[in-house]
Amino acid sequence: MRVIFMGTPDFSVPALRAVASRHDVVAVYSQPPRAAGRGQKPRPSAVHAAADELGIAVRTPLRLRGEDEQAAFATLRADVAVVVAYGLILPQPVLDAPRLGCLNIHASLLPRWRGAAPIHRAIMAGDAETGVSIMQMEAGLDTGPVLAEARTGIGAEETTADLHDRLSEMGADLIVDVLARLPLPAVPQAEDGVTYAAKIDKAEARVDWTRPAAGVDRLIRGLSPFPGAWCEIAGERVKLLRSRVAAGQGTPGQVLSGFTIACGDGAVEVLEAQRSGKKPMAAEELLRGWPLPPRLG
The missing domain is CATH 3.40.50.170 (Formyl transferase, N-terminal domain)
Structure with missing residues (x-):
C-alpha cells in the first residue's frame, strides 16, 4: 500500500x-x-x-x-x-x-x-x-x-x-x-x-516522603527518565530513577539504611539516582564517598 x-x-x-x-x-x-x-x-x-x-x-x-x-x-x-x-x-x-x-x-x-x-x-x-x-x-x-x-x-x-x-x-x-x-x-x-493522561508537569516531580511508599515508588518509576522525580540531599537536587518498595518504617524522609528512605507508610529503596551534572549511577556506586544525611528533603 x-x-x-x-x-x-x-x-x-x-x-x-x-x-x-x-x-x-x-x-x-x-x-x-x-x-x-x-x-x-x-x-x-x-x-x-x-x-x-x-x-x-x-x-x-x-x-x-x-x-x-x-x-x-x-x-x-x-x-x-x-x-x-x-x-x-x-x-x-x-x-x-x-x-x-x-x-x-x-x-x-x-x-x-x-x-x-x-x-x-x-x-x-x-x-x-x-x-x-x-x-x-x-x-x-x-x-x-x-x-x-x-x-x-x-x-x-x-x-x-x-x-x-x-x-x-x-x-x-x-x-x-x-x-x-x-x-x-x-x-x-x-x-x-x-x-x-495529562502532560507531565514538572511540579509533580518533587518527591513527597509523607506519601505512602507505594505512591512514592510509582512516582519515581513513572517519571524515569524524564522529567525525573527528585529530592533534595544536603541542598543538592538529586534525580531518583529506579526504586522498589522496601520493608521499614520511620519518620518520612528518614534514611533507614543505605538508600532506603522512610515514607508516610512503609519505605522505598532507591536503586538508581543521578546527582546534578553527573551520569546516572546505581545506588551503591553513588553512595561511595557520599554518605547520606540522616534525613532527605
Whole structure:
C-alpha cells in the first residue's frame, strides 16, 4: 500500500522501519528540527533521521491547517496514514485524505489513558497492565474506534523507559498486522472507564516522603527518565530513577539504611539516582564517598 507515516520521537521509529519494510512509504511527516545540544544547533527528530537513512522524503510543516499543506498531503494519494506520537493535530481534510483514513498507534488500552502521557500515567497510577491500541482517528482526542490491541503486564520495578521500549516494539508489530488485514471492523470505545493522561508537569516531580511508599515508588518509576522525580540531599537536587518498595518504617524522609528512605507508610529503596551534572549511577556506586544525611528533603 501507499502509506504516509507521521511521527516524531524515538517511540515512533520501530513502527516506521516495520511499515517501510513491507509497504511503499511515500512520505514521512515529522516535527521540524529543534535546537539541541551545547551549540543549540537544529537537530532533526528521531523519525526524521530514520527516514533520511531509509531514503524517504520528509516533510516538516509547522502546522497542517493551511489549504496548501492539506492539498500537498492529498496529492500523495495515500491508501492510509500511520500516525505515532506526531505532535500536531490533524484537521478533518487531512484525516479524510487517505483512502482508508488515518490510523494511530496509541500506547494504552483505550479508553484508559487517552492523551499525552499514557505510559507515565499507567505506572504512576499502579496499573497492573497496559498495551497498545490501533485506533481509527477522528476529530476528538483519542476517541476513535479501535481496530486492534495488544496487552502487556507492568512489572513491579519497571520504569517508563522500560515500558516505553517494549510498547514501541509491540506497536510496530501490531500496525504491520493491521495493515496486512485492512479493511478491519472498528469497535467504538467504551463510554465507561475513560481516563486522560495529562502532560507531565514538572511540579509533580518533587518527591513527597509523607506519601505512602507505594505512591512514592510509582512516582519515581513513572517519571524515569524524564522529567525525573527528585529530592533534595544536603541542598543538592538529586534525580531518583529506579526504586522498589522496601520493608521499614520511620519518620518520612528518614534514611533507614543505605538508600532506603522512610515514607508516610512503609519505605522505598532507591536503586538508581543521578546527582546534578553527573551520569546516572546505581545506588551503591553513588553512595561511595557520599554518605547520606540522616534525613532527605
